[in-house]
Amino acid sequence: MENMILQLIYLIGSITFIMGLKMLSHPDTARKGNLLAAGGMTLAILGTIFLYRDGNGEGLHNYAWIFAALIIGTVVGTAVSKKVQMTAMPEMVSLFNGMGGACAMLISIIEYRHIMANIATHTPGTGTMIVVVLGMLIGTVSFAGSIIAWGKLNGSIKDRTIPGGQGINFILFAGMIALVVMVASGKFTDMPALFYGILVLSALYGILFVMPIGGADMPVVISLLNSFTGVAAAFGGFLYDNPVMLTGGILVGSAGTILTILMCKAMNRSLKNVLIGSFGGAKTGGGAAGSKEQGNYKEISLNDTAVLMAYAQKVMIIPGYGLAVAQAQHTCHELEKVLNEKGVEVLYGIHPVAGRMPGHMNVLLAEADVPYEKLLEMEDANDQMGGTNVVLILGANDVVNPAAKEDPTSPIYGMPILEVEKAEHVIVNKRSMKPGYAGIENELFFRPKSSMLFGDAKKVLQSLVTELKQM
Amino acid sequence: MESIISLFTDPATYRLMTIVILSIFLGIEVISRVPSVLHTPLMSGANAIHGVVIIGAIIVMGQAHTDDYLALVLGFLAVILGTLNVVGGFVVTDRMLEMFGKKKKK
Numbered sequence: 001m002e003n004m005i006l007q008l009i010y011l012i013g014s015i016t017f018i019m020g021l022k023m024l025s026h027p028d029t030a031r032k033g034n035l036l037a038a039g040g041m042t043l044a045i046l047g048t049i050f051l052y053r054d055g056n057g058e059g060l061h062n063y064a065w066i067f068a069a070l071i072i073g074t075v076v077g078t079a080v081s082k083k084v085q086m087t088a089m090p091e092m093v094s095l096f097n098g099m100g101g102a103c104a105m106l107i108s109i110i111e112y113r114h115i116m117a118n119i120a121t122h123t124p125g126t127g128t129m130i131v132v133v134l135g136m137l138i139g140t141v142s143f144a145g146s147i148i149a150w151g152k153l154n155g156s157i158k159d160r161t162i163p164g165g166q167g168i169n170f171i172l173f174a175g176m177i178a179l180v181v182m183v184a185s186g187k188f189t190d191m192p193a194l195f196y197g198i199l200v201l202s203a204l205y206g207i208l209f210v211m212p213i214g215g216a217d218m219p220v221v222i223s224l225l226n227s228f229t230g231v232a233a234a235f236g237g238f239l240y241d242n243p244v245m246l247t248g249g250i251l252v253g254s255a256g257t258i259l260t261i262l263m264c265k266a267m268n269r270s271l272k273n274v275l276i277g278s279f280g281g282a283k284t285g286g287g288a289a290g291s292k293e294q295g296n297y298k299e300i301s302l303n304d305t306a307v308l309m310a311y312a313q314k315v316m317i318i319p320g321y322g323l324a325v326a327q328a329q330h331t332c333h334e335l336e337k338v339l340n341e342k343g344v345e346v347l348y349g350i351h352p353v354a355g356r357m358p359g360h361m362n363v364l365l366a367e368a369d370v371p372y373e374k375l376l377e378m379e380d381a382n383d384q385m386g387g388t389n390v391v392l393i394l395g396a397n398d399v400v401n402p403a404a405k406e407d408p409t410s411p412i413y414g415m416p417i418l419e420v421e422k423a424e425h426v427i428v429n430k431r432s433m434k435p436g437y438a439g440i441e442n443e444l445f446f447r448p449k450s451s452m453l454f455g456d457a458k459k460v461l462q463s464l465v466t467e468l469k470q471m
Numbered sequence: 472m473e474s475i476i477s478l479f480t481d482p483a484t485y486r487l488m489t490i491v492i493l494s495i496f497l498g499i500e501v502i503s504r505v506p507s508v509l510h511t512p513l514m515s516g517a518n519a520i521h522g523v524v525i526i527g528a529i530i531v532m533g534q535a536h537t538d539d540y541l542a543l544v545l546g547f548l549a550v551i552l553g554t555l556n557v558v559g560g561f562v563v564t565d566r567m568l569e570m571f572g573k574k575k576k577k
Contacts, residue, residue: 024516025505031568038561048526060533073554081562093515100556106549107527229521236527248523254498352507359511366570
C-alpha cells in the first residue's frame with residue numbers, strides 16, 4: 001500500500017517538474033512554475049522519508065539524522081539565498097550546483113562501501129557498478145568544476161592557463177574511462193584503490209576543465225555543469241529504481257544541454273570553441289593586438305557628460321558587469337527619469353551576454369523598476385543606434401568591442417556586438433583602463449568618437465543625476 | 472554485453488530506459504523556445520530540480536547501519552548538500568523571478 005502511494009507521489013513529482021520547467025520558459029508563468037516544481041519536490045522528499053520500503057519491505061531509519069540534516073540544509077540554504085546580492089546570483093547558482101554534484105558523489109561512495117561490505121555473499125551486477133561509478137564520476141566533475149567556476153566568478157580564483165592543459169585533460173579523461181571499465185567489468189571491483197582513483201582523477205579533471213575557461217564563457221560552463229549534475233542525479237534514479245530521480249535528472253540533463261547550446265548561440269560561439277579554444281589561452285594574442293594599437297584615449301568631465309546628455313534627443317545606456325558590481329541599477333533608473341523630465345528619450349541596449357549570465361542585466365534593471373519596453377534586445381538596439389546622440393556604456397566592455405567584427409585574430413571575433421559607433425557620441429564609464437573579462441584590449445576606447453568617464457558606476461551616475469538636476 | 476542485452480529483456484530496466492528516452496525529448500521540447508531574458512532563472516530553476524538527487528541521499532542515510540559511523544556522517548553530509556541544492560535553488564530562482572513579477576504589474 002505504502003509503495004503504491006509513494007509511486008503515485010513520484011508520478012506527481014515528475015509531472016510538476018515537467019510542468020514547472022515548461023512554465024519557467026514563459027515570463028508570465030515562470031514564478032508559478034518554480035513554486036510548482038518546489039511543491040513537487042517537497043512532496044517527493046516527504047513521501048520518500050515516510051513511505052519508502054526496500055526490497056524486504058523495510059522502511060527507513062535514522063530519522064533523527066535525516067531531519068537534522070534537512071533542517072540544517074533548509075535554514076542555511078534559505079538564509080544564504082535571501083541574503084545574496086542580485087549581482088552575485090551566477091556564482092550562487094554555480095555553488096548550489098556543486099552541492100548537488102557533491103551529493104551524488106557521496107551517495108555513490110556510500111553505496112560502493114555497502115557493496116564492498118557484502119561482496120562475499122553478493123556479487124554486484126555490471127549495471128549496478130556502472131551506475132555507481134559513473135554517478136560518482138559525473139557528480140565529482142560537476143562538484144569540482146562548479147567550485148572553480150564559483151571561485152572564478154567571485155574573483156578568488158584567477159584565470160590560469162596550464163601549459164599542455166589539453167594534453168593533461170585528455171590523459172585524465174582516458175585514465176578515468178580505463179578505470180571505469182576496469183571497476184565495472186567486475187574483475188577489479190574489489191579493489192577500492194581503483195574506485196578512489198576514479199574519485200581523484202575526476203576531481204582533478206573537473207578543476208582542470210574549468211580552470212582555463214575565461215570569465216565571459218563562464219555562464220556556458222555553469223549551464224553545462226548543471227546538466228552534468230542532472231545526469232548524475234539520474235544515475236541515482238537507476239540505482240534506486242526511482243522514477244522521480246530519473247525524470248528530474250534526465251530532464252535537467254537534456255534541458256540543460258539545450259540551454260547551453262542556446263547560450264552559445266547568443267554569443268555566436270560553438271560549444272567546442274568554448275571548451276577547447278578557451279578565452280584564457282587567447283590572452284596573449286589579445287595583448288599583442290592591444291599593444292600594437294594602443295593610442296591615446298580622451299577623458300570627459302562629469303559636467304560635459306551631463307551637458308551632452310541633457311541636450312541629446314536620444315540616449316542609449318549600455319549596462320555591463322560594472323553596473324552590477326557597483327549596484328548602480330537604481331541610480332541608473334534615476335538618471336533615466338531625470339533625463340526623461342528634460343525630454344530626452346532613454347533606452348537600454350541589452351547584449352544577451354552582458355553581465356555574467358544571459359538575462360543578468362534584465363533581472364537587475366527589472367529590480368530597479370525600469371519599464372520592460374525600454375530594454376532593447378541587441379538587434380533592436382543596433383537598429384536604433386543610428387538615431388542615437390549619446391551612448392553611455394556603464395561597465396560593459398567585451399560586448400561593445402569592435403574587434404569582434406574587425407579583427408579575425410581576436411578571441412571574441414564573430415561574437416555579435418552592440419554597434420555603438422553608429423551613434424554620435426560614445427561615453428564609456430569604467431573604473432580604469434583595465435581590459436574586460438575576456439582579458440583583451442578594447443580598441444573602442446581609443447576611437448575618435450569615444451570619451452572615457454572614469455569612476456565607480458554608482459558614484460558617477462549619482463553625480464550625473466545631481467548635475468542634471470541643477471541644469 | 473549481457474548488461475546491454477538486459478536493457479531490453481529485464482522489465483525493470485526497460486521501464487527505466489523508456490523514462491530516460493522520453494525525458495530527453497521532453498527536456499528538449501520544453502526548453503527550445505525560451506527568450507534569452509529567462510536563461511538565467513531557467514538555469515537556476517533547472518539547478519533546483521536536479522536537487523532531486525537528495526532522494527537518493529535520504530534513502531542511503533535511512534538505510535545506513537546505526538553503527539557505521541562513516542556511512543552516517545557521509546550520508547548526513549549528502550542530505551545537507553542535497554537540501555542546500557534544493558532549497559537554495561528554488562529560493563534564488565524565486566527571488567530572480569520576483570523582479571519580473573513586479574514589472575508585470577505596472
